[in-house]
Each structure stands twice: as structure tokens, then as C-alpha cells.
Amino acid sequence: MTTYLESERLTLRPFTAADADLLIELDSDPAVMRYLSGGAPTPPEEIRDLAIPSILAGYERWDHDLGLFAAHEKDGGAFVGWFCLRPLRGGPREEAELGYRLRQAVWGRGYATEVSQALLTKGFTVLGIRMVWAETMTVNRSSRNVMEKLGMTLVENTPTPDDMTAVEGSEHGDVRYEITKEQWERRQA
Secondary structure (H helix, E strand, O other): OOOOEEOOOEEEEEOOHHHHHHHHHHOOOOOOOHHHHOOOOOOHHHHHHHHHHHHHHHHHHOOOOOEEEEEEEOOOOOEEEEEEEEOOOOOOOOEEEEEEEEOHHHOOOOHHHHHHHHHHHHHHHOOOOOEEEEEEEOOOHHHHHHHHHOOOEEEEEEOOOHHHOOOOOHHHOEEEEEEEHHHHHHHHO
16 A cells, blocks of 8 residues: 555555445445535445546546545554545646545544644645645534634635535535645744
């Protein structure tokens, strides 16, 4: 197994074609999907036929430097979810999205903050990233707390996308947070 990144308690690795069941299980938890689909699971065929091939193509597109990565606990190897650091398809490589989706069983352990900090460090010091952004629903306070702990700044409120208007809290819209390399370096000093 190739390691992409290690934090204190977790290891990130590239997904493989054999990992569909991990994502199917993750996306079948209504609590995990609450702010993404209103709790509806992602259909297994969508994960197998679209998500996995897209994730694998992303590694090729970004020279295995960026993408969406499986996260496992160092102690025992349990799959806990995924993290991403990747540009928009067709967007500038030096502007990357930070994202995460974790199994409900590991919520509240600080994994999102721990690994996101490690991703920012790698992005800004090794990968040539100059700005990292993250988006979530306005009402997703847990995810917003992680972004704020990382030193990210709220830069924009946006309407909820049309395909998510049935999700509880969608009337409050979405938020976008950003941090630049310079802002991150000031926090490290």
C-alpha cells in the first residue's frame, strides 16, 4: 500500500478499484450524508461506475500529487473515511479544495482537524498550492468549526445548489472558506 500522507493517528493512501465497498458503506449512513443528500445513500452503482473511476482518473490528472484519499487508523488499520486536496477539474492546480467525509463512529476525535492540518502543510510546502478552499452548508457547524480551527476565513455565502434544496437547512445556503499560503505561513510563525 502506497502512503500519501501520515498524521499523528491516521494514514492516507490512494483509493484502488477494489475499494468501492468502503465508499458504499460510508455513503450509506444517513448521518454522514445529512448535509450532502439529506441522508439519502449514494447508489452503489454510482460509486462503482462513476465515483471510483473519477477518483482514479484524478490521480493521473494531478500526477498522484492531489486527489481524494482513503484514511485509515494507524492503530488497527480501520477505514475512517476520506480526505481530499484537489483542484477543480479544469481549474488552476495551485488552488485546491480541502474536503473530508468520515464515518460517524469516529466523529468527535479530532481526525478532520488533524489530517486537514497535515494536508495544508503538504500542500503549501511541497505541492506548490497557493490557496486552499472548502465549502459546506451554512448549518453544518461541525465542518465549519474545523475550517475555522485551520485558520480559514469565511469569504462567501452562496445559495444552496438546486440539487440540494430538499436538504434540511438549505434555506440558509452554503459557505466558502479560504486560506492562502501567506496566511498559513503567518499562522506557523
